[in-house]
Amino acid sequence: MQVTETLNEGLKRGYSLTLTAEALEAKVNEKLDAVRADFQMKGFRKGKAPAALMKKMFGKSVIGEAMQEVVDEAMKSHFEASGDRPALQPDVKVANQEWKEGEDLTVEMSYEKLPEIEQPDFSTLKLERLVVEVEDGAITEALENLANSAQNFAPREEGAAAEDGDQVVIDFAGSIDGELFEGGSAEDYPLVLGSNSFIPGFEAQLVGAKAGDDVEVKVSFPAEYGAPNLAGKDAVFACKVKEVKAPEAAAIDDELAKKFGAESLEDLRNQITERLAAEYKGAARSVLKRQLMDSLDELVSFELPSALVDAEAQQVAHQLWHEEHPEVQGHDHGDVEITDEHKKLAERRVRLGLLLADTGSKADVQVSENELNQAVMRQAMQYRGQEKQFFDFVKTNPQALQSIQAPIYEDKVVDYIVELAEVSDKTVTKEELQKVIESLDEE
Template identity: 45%
Template structure:
């Protein structure tokens, strides 16, 4: 096998690999000799089949394996001898002339093929001692804890049937059957029977609950409402709907008691312990948001520190994934780029910059992790897998088996763990100060589209694009508030 470099331009490399006819013959003969001891052919005793006969029967199929093995060997040889780190799998190109391939399959002529690849850029990690970041931190106030517990008490309170002929009031629980239509046609998720709805809870789409105040058991009402523009099921967003509603029961709420007995219904020994648990839970949400904002600030800082050539294929792959998601979103919402106040050309440029940023930061974080010898243990992956399995009650074994048999799926669990470890390592190199803020300030940028985009994993070579399926299984579409 003779390997010759034919191109070295930026991050692109090309090599020509030559396999002489005599080498092909040797490889083919070796493979057939191995096959001879295993082949079971009628008329021949095991191990006694002539190689010439095997060649006549299986020569070309075995030669195809020989060529594939040669490709794998050539790739390994190129990477090892040139100390290359590949961005993507090499592209292999054999001669276009069929006659050349045919003669190679018969080991009657030399054959050559081209190996084109892209390598990862080399760059030095920069000093981050001049980077200063501020971490916004918020602590749950007593009012926020009390508000959460009040909601818990309200959801846990008892309801009792109202007297016959009584009209429903705000705060009552009504049981309803309904059929929803858009432009006169029933839609998926728009039908429900025996659905309990607490009036004034905001559980259903805007305007729905208010139109049931004053209804009595047995009443039939036509409720008109509009799905929000930002509704989760894109095919319903912004649509006007009409519901035929029948009220089958009305219950009045009992007294809301916030005491030790309430705490016990939630598995706590006292109200004080319940408040502590709620405060801890809210604090965890605050810390997660604080971490998201700090991470974005860190990535912004890193992005200003590095400028190097990016593998075109990685950028193209990342952009393709992002763009597919953008187009799917526009299609599902029946919107155009003009509706979003831009043009396809401007949007393309914008999302290409996002793709380039993700690839660049992914390469930086990967090199930081490699340099620092950051590892993700099997136990950490198992813990992540267990957490994922618990998200699918009733399907635990299937989900477990899927991940255990799918190396790529396991890698997707490992990647965010690795990334968070790398982020912690980098944060230890910068000057970090904490700034106490209110909940409102901490969550002020939560709906920022760019923040949401940049908050995704930077170490992934491509962004996962997933289409919304509309509603949660078992819930009517109207019951989704957003």
Template identity: 50%
Template sequence: MQIQEISASGLKREYKVVINAAALESTVNEKLETLRSRVNMPGFRPGKAPAALIKKQYGRALLGEAMEESVNSALQKTIEDNKLRPAMQPKVDFSNFEEGKDFECTIAIEVLPDIEPGDFKAIKLERLVVEPTEAEVEEFVKRLADQQKTYEKVDRASEKGDQVVIDFVGSVDGVKFEGGSASDYPLVLGSNSFIPGFEDQLVGLKAGDEKTVSVTFPEAYGNAELAGKPAEFACTVKEVRGGQAVTVDDEFAKRFGLSSAQELRDNIKRDLGQEYKAIARLRMKRGLLDQLAETHDFPVPEGMVEMEFNQIWSEVTADRARFETELAEEKKTEDELKAEYRKIAERRIRLGLLLSEVGRQNNIEVKQEEITRAMIEQARRFPGQERQVMEYFQKNPEAANSLRAPIFEDKVVDFIIEMADVTEKTVTKEELQKEAEAVA
């Protein structure tokens, strides 16, 4: 076997492999003898069929196996001898092959770049701190109480906060649309669960009243066919129900498995604090990634960038109608937008390789119990199907590995943050939310 480097440009390497015809034939003959001892052919005792007959019937298949094994061996030897770290699966190009002659092929390998992480102590980060206020806790308690509120039928006109039971049929340009109709639908006026303006037009109606509600679907509505379009809903009020106030006391807290109203408030304050910390961490992580991207510039494998770009682009263009609308609003051509998303793909790959290298150099690993916890968290998202979800991850290593990646990334990010110069800044909830929206 002869291996020769024929080109080296950037992260791309190409090698020419020549496998001697005699060596290839020897491998085929060994396989023939092994097969001959096992195969049964009509008219011959087991293991006694002539080699020529076995070769005639199975020779091409065995030659294919021998060629594949030779290429795999050449690939492994090329990687080991040249100390290569392939970024992706190498590509093998077979030249024209004639039986009895030397077998030639080329192996194209794109390798990972050499990465030298910078001085993380020079990174300056800001951690936003928000302490939940008593007003926020009480607001949350009120929402919980409203969710537990019961409604009783009343004989009067509807008011904001009441629940109305309605039948409705929606139409756009006089044509009914899928999902636009319902019967006996309980709607709390002021819950903002329907299209803006819908609920307001049902205030002041009594049981038996009919009303044509005119609204316009938001531009960002989930259904692109309805987004931004005016619509009418023929509504019939069947019942008006008044809400019965819920007292927030120890008995109310017991509905949530707690012993007292104070424990309920303490838990809410704790949970709000954790939520604010998570948002603040996301904002700080984005700041860290921005600085890492600015201070680290190294070549990235084109193949990896292309794969990442294709995934991003398929998501962007999944809803073609919305995509074309965005193109028009941003006044960009498709090629210009592609160029922007390709830069995003390159940034993602560069940051991913950098974090991976930091993790490798510092022996950061994801333990099995961490992956198991992530599986359990995923399973909890599907009540009643927890066992099936766990079995899915256990039987699909790729799915389980998809849980490993974000855990590894967060551990590396935490490792870098520990070394960075981090200052804290106390802000309000509204300021934190504004920062989070900017990150999004």
């Protein structure tokens, strides 16, 4: 193979690879020999068909495959010899389009290589880790929220008017044009006002009603209502209010704890304490990681592959556009303009991504099979009833598996760097931690 450099500008490289006719013929013969080993031809024993006859019969069908393998081997040899690591898949073109069997093949290859990264001295980094103690007040607040979510309803005093959030027990019968319709009637139905569980406008008309009242509720079924015979039609519901009940929080006791899967109130308090501690720690880690990324962004500087930056800028622009237009769910919209701000953010992401990948490689950071399986399991739990389909998808989709592995790998590299950095702890309140998190979201 003859290699001629045609481009050397920054990280951009171009080469002309000349693959000899002899190398191509040898590969074709190799593949034909592999086919002949299992080929049975009349008049010859299995695997003993003449090479010339095999070439005449199958030569043209294996030339393309042989050429691809020779090109792949040439590229592999080039990267091993040069030490270059392409940022993206190299662009490869056949130069002599009129190539004929028996001639040398010339291939033009171009790519951007990954930069050489000089590892910074991570011990010079000074980071601050926020620490939040779980206070009794936070535990009490969590218990009260659980009690409210497990609320009961107790009868209001006689003659009391129903308020938003109250439960009214009603009999109702719905009619359209004076005719009762199927499924529009019920007795002793407990309806929480403001729950939006009935047709829009229904519950609001019962606010202010008292036990014993007869209320005529007039509503219109939505045009997209599930029952075609009711969609878009006006209806009248004759309602008899039988009881008006006010919400009351459940008692904070062992019975409440058992409703949420705990053995006792003390056990529930311990579970809440552990959950809050984990939440605080996770939030504090996000702050610490952001500090680290900001510090690394200032600490390192190296040339970036333009192809990676352009691809990332497009992704950033697309992501931010959807955040500004949440009503657009699909991707069938016009082109999104890439601004200087998008480009700047893309450069930061690419720079830090390359640095972390290089650091992890040099430090031999690995994601164990057990860690990856646990992550897959956690994601599968989000698809209740479809766990097997999710596992099968991930198993047969390397890109999906990589998307799960990548954040685990990044976190492990971050942990490695933090261990080398100088980290001081600072105790703060949960409110102070929340303010810091909000400030990061605004940036």
